[in-house]
Structures are given as structure tokens and as C-alpha cells.
Amino acid sequence: MTEQHSASPTQAAFNQLKNYIGHEIIGQDILVERMLISLLADGHILVEGAPGLAKTRAINVLSKGLQGDFHRVQFTPDLLPADLTGTEIYRPQQGTFEFQKGPLFHNLILADEINRSPAKVQAALLEAMAERQITVGQATYSLPRLFMVMATQNPIEQEGTYPLPEAQLDRFLLHVKVDYPKAEHEKSILRLARSEAYNDAAKLKPPFEPLSQSTLFAAREEILNLYMADSLEDYLLQLVLATRTPDAYGKDLASWLQYGASPRASIALDRCAKAKAWLAQRDFVSPEDIQELAYDVMRHRLILSYEAEAEGITADRVIHEIIARVAVP
Numbered sequence: 366m367t368e369q370h371s372a373s374p375t376q377a378a379f380n381q382l383k384n385y386i387g388h389e390i391i392g393q394d395i396l397v398e399r400m401l402i403s404l405l406a407d408g409h410i411l412v413e414g415a416p417g418l419a420k421t422r423a424i425n426v427l428s429k430g431l432q433g434d435f436h437r438v439q440f441t442p443d444l445l446p447a448d449l450t451g452t453e454i455y456r457p458q459q460g461t462f463e464f465q466k467g468p469l470f471h472n473l474i475l476a477d478e479i480n481r482s483p484a485k486v487q488a489a490l491l492e493a494m495a496e497r498q499i500t501v502g503q504a505t506y507s508l509p510r511l512f513m514v515m516a517t518q519n520p521i522e523q524e525g526t527y528p529l530p531e532a533q534l535d536r537f538l539l540h541v542k543v544d545y546p547k548a549e550h551e552k553s554i555l556r557l558a559r560s561e562a563y564n565d566a567a568k569l570k571p572p573f574e575p576l577s578q579s580t581l582f583a584a585r586e587e588i589l590n591l592y593m594a595d596s597l598e599d600y601l602l603q604l605v606l607a608t609r610t611p612d613a614y615g616k617d618l619a620s621w622l623q624y625g626a627s628p629r630a631s632i633a634l635d636r637c638a639k640a641k642a643w644l645a646q647r648d649f650v651s652p653e654d655i656q657e658l659a660y661d662v663m664r665h666r667l668i669l670s671y672e673a674e675a676e677g678i679t680a681d682r683v684i685h686e687i688i689a690r691v692a693v694p
Contacts, residue, residue, distance in 0.1 A: 392550025406636035408538025433472030446489035479516040540665035596694035621673035
């Protein structure tokens with residue numbers, strides 16, 4: 366199931382980009398891969414983890430290896446919707462209003478600590494993520510073709526955070542959880558930090574020409590045409606459908622789930638599994654691709670019952686049980 370074929374020019378370019386990010390973001394291989402999958406699958410990514418785990422650095426490094434503009438927005442309780450979308454400014458000389466674009470009109474957006482802002486700001490971001498457009502007053506403005514939001518989130522248990530609305534969570538292609546690096550990786554992080562302290566000019570700069578947007582769009586076309594067997598397509602759908610009809614797979618699952626994953630989960634899992642196979646230089650999708658990505662695709666789309674929460678059952682535990690009980694083709 367690990368058979369590879371010769372890399373296409375676009376795959377070679379992405380392999381170079383992946384190696385560069387992996388060199389700058391040590392010990393977070395899953396985060397690096399998931400960021401590239403989100404980019405290739407034309408979706409947004411929510412990254413959750415404690416402070417200091419290179420979440421902000423990761424999207425910054427990605428922006429350096431890609432031709433496109435990058436903007437970081439620090440989400441705070443006093444942030445206003447216009448701080449994201451932009452606003453109309455009155456020009457007294459002309460006697461007219463002129464729209465001043467906000468940070469959402471960049472290609473790569475880092476929404477840092479997204480769950481520190483209230484619902485009104487989340488709603489402003491929702492249209493941009495879902496429709497790739499922004500409406501201000503009577504006018505609607507299209508966002509760039511390359512538009513990706515990477516949001517970072519502190520665990521909900523921390524003070525001063527707001528849980529994201531379910532409708533907005535569903536717009537994220539992936540919800541990735543990052544953990545602390547291993548000891549050997551942290552030693553490499555120390556050495557990298559030392560070298561950067563002495564060499565500011567070399568910080569985050571790739572040793573190659575940044576990947577062009579035309580190369581990215583060509584890669585997306587290749588991924589859409591990647592082969593997925595009919596049996597695997599059915600398997601993918603069964604995993605998602607099992608979250609809606611959990612009683613077919615056990616009374617315990619039925620008692621844990623209040624609402625299952627939406628059809629967006631099926632679309633996301635299909636795109637992401639193909640992107641993962643493509644990054645591995647395979648021309649077919651394997652069951653392992655689907656199983657590995659099922660967690661990141663579905664964990665934010667499941668609504669657990671009060672009974673599950675009382676028992677300490679997590680969304681990851683539910684997904685694990687579904688993968689174990691749905692027959693693999």
C-alpha cells in the first residue's frame with residue numbers, strides 16, 4: 366500500500382516546500398503535513414494546542430515558501446468585525462465613501478487565538494471562510510482565489526475563551542491538535558533557536574524560489590484526478606454515515622452521539638485523503654489515508670451527548686470506535 370510513482374514537477378516542488386517547513390518546525394510533522402493538505406484541498410485549518418508549540422511560526426514559515434501575501438490578526442475580546450473585513454471611509458474632498466480593505470483580503474490569514482473574540486467577530490469571519498467573499502453595507506467584495514485561514518485556538522478550558530459556533534467549526538476543513546515535542550526534537554529546537562539568535566537575516570527564508578500560485582493550482586487539479594476505488598469511496602461514506610446512525614454500530618455509540626458529521630465531512634475527507642496520497646507520491650488512495658485523516662476531519666463536526674461528556678468520552682474516542690467497527694474493504 367506504500368507503492369510510489371515518479372514525482373511530477375508539482376509534487377517535487379511541494380516535497381521541497383514540505384522539507385523546508387519540516388526543517389523550520391521541528392517535531393510537528395503532523396501539523397506540517399496537515400497544513401499542506403489544507404492548502405492543497407483548498408480549505409481552512411483550525412490548530413489547537415497550548416501556547417509555545419510553534420502554531421504561529423508554522424503558518425509564517427508556510428507563507429515564506431509560497432508566493433502570496435500573509436497577514437496575522439491577533440484575536441482579542443475587543444476586536445470588531447470591521448477590523449477583519451475593512452470599512453468605508455468618508456473622503457470629504459470627493460464627498461464619497463471609499464472602501465478600505467481589511468486583513469481578510471490577503472492570501473494567507475493567521476487568526477491567532479481565534480477563540481478569544483466574541484460571536485460578532487466569529488460571524489464576520491464565517492462569510493469569508495464559507496463564501497470567499499465579504500459584504501460591507503450594500504457592496505460585496507470577492508476574496509483572492511488563494512485564500513486560506515489558519516486559526517489557532519487555546520484549549521477551551523483556559524480562562525477568557527469563547528467556544529466557536531458549530532456553524533463556523535463546520536467551515537474548517539481540519540481541526541488539528543498539537544502536542545509537546547519529544548525530548549530529542551526539543552534539543553534540535555534549542556539549537557535552531559540559538560542559530561537564529563546569531564543570524565537574523567536567515568530567519569525563515571527558504572533556500573529556493575517560493576512556490577508559485579500557478580503551481581499550487583496545478584497541484585489541486587492533479588489531486589482532483591487522483592484515483593479512488595469505488596469500494597473505498599463507499600468506505601469513506603460509511604465512516605461519516607456511522608456518526609449519523611450510530612445505533613447500527615452499538616448502543617454505546619448511540620448514547621454518545623447527539624449529532625453526526627455533515628456532508629461537508631464527506632467532501633473534506635475525500636479531498637484530504639487524495640491530497641495525503643498525492644503528497645506521498647502515490648496515484649491511489651489507501652484505507653490508511655482515510656483512517657488517519659478521519660480524526661482531524663470529524664472531531665470538530667461531532668456533537669456529543671451529555672451522557673458522553675459525563676463519562677469523559679471524547680470525539681476522538683468516538684471516531685476510534687467507528688473506525689474499529691466499520692468494515693474495511
